[in-house]
Amino acid sequence: MGKRLLVAYGLWALGGPLGLHHIYLGRDSHALLWMLTLGGFGAGWLWDFWHLPGWVAAANGAGAAEDRGGTVPELSTLRLAGQVAVGMYFGLVAALGLPWVPALVAQPLAVGLGVQLVSSVGDQTTEAPSILAAAFLASLLFQSRVLAVLPVSVAASVAAQRHRRYKLRGVPRPRLPARLYHLGLACLAFAAPLACRGLCGAAGLLSTLLTLPRAAVELLLLPLRLGRLLAEALGISGGSPLRDRGSGFGASGWSQRQLRAYEV
Template sequence: MAKGLLMTYTLWAVGGPAGLHHLYLGRDSHALLWMLTLGGGGLGWLWEFWMLPSFVAQANRAQEQRQGSGRGTPPLSLIRFVAQMIVGMYFGLVALISLSFMASFYIVGLPLAVGLGVLLVAAIGNQTSDLKNTLGAAFLTSPIFYGRPIAILPISLAASITAQKHRRYKPSVGSETLSVRLYRLGLAYLAFTGPLVHSVLCHTAVTLSYVADTLGSFLSWFSFFPLLGRLLESVLLLPFRAWKLLVGDHGISSSYFQEWEKLYEFVHSFQDEKRQLALQEQCYNKYL
């Protein structure tokens, strides 16, 4: 059945951050990505407004594409490469929060999580990449930065480069029923969110410790790029500021949210420290 542009825009407006329009168009990997990231933090969802006509046209040409799939190499895409990097690090951060108690986490858990995030982006649309080579690059890079939360950055970089090197078109497959597709997406969603929710709700203090260590490592790497560092800090503080704006100070009176307020203060301290250093430097240059 041909896909309609009006229906696609309707689903995009109603349930876009949950990937309903991608599910309608048969783009299950894209739908799962949007489910796990809430539409790419909202930015990816808004940016898609101009891309929906091409998505619909691609879905309606699915039969022709399946006939010619697997031939040639897809063009190199900088946007896809950057998205692979970001999602790989995102998956790695979630794994640090929820699975870092594992004995062999930095050898098995972390590179597997980062590699799967990279592969998820690589599988968007009519493209995919090689599973073994991408995960192999992640596992080979992981021991070099063993025990360091910042390892998610080089692991994601290595896996993204490998995924781009082995990019290809998806082979032809038969159509699947909606129930099978929803079952597979549900399992993937639960596998991602289950350990995270359990860790956040049951081990708040430990979770905050890992988050703080990871954020501290990331922010220290951006000390040579002040503008980019301030932008990253503002993005990290945005969800907490939005929560305080919606519920007020009474919404964080419980001990649970007071623990998360400590994380807010931790990130905010980086901004205050950089402001003080900038003022000291200005005063020094003024009276030099």
């Protein structure tokens, strides 16, 4: 069934940041990238407006007979910049959402997956093992620090560009339900660690909020307790000093009467 440009533009306008127009055109890698970055951080969604006619023509079979076997795609600085940016984005998400996973494992793996995703957009792809090898090697060199996500992403992107190639033609495409299922699993795998970290943070915030009323009551009672301690220190309260003083006066008065009786 042929793809219509008007439908593609409608999906671009309604759900472009979620990649609905890419799903319609069979560009699942591009759709997944847009889902995880909300339309390429907004800029990619606007950039799609000018390329929709060419993508619709390609989806309808324009240029399908062209033989590109053995040829290497031209170097694209835009794709290279996207690989570096998305690789860094995936690395930071892994650092935030997977703090219990060793950084030597989580960071290069996430960066490599992000670079691989950008590399597989459109009619191009690359070798995933080469990307992961470059990412893990760069991560070892920089000791997996948070700021090391930039050189790790650059190394993985350079490896992806060195092994870039065109996708094989004639590969049967899965049906739409299977494609949506795979896209949903990928989004769930990306969002689950962040959701878990967010729930843990929300639980900690809730426990802190529950302790605020008790802390407020303790703060309000603090002046009263300080006044009571000060009064006890000065002997104003308690009554024992007055009783002791009164008994002393009584004893001194009884001694004077005894003295007068003795003189008489």
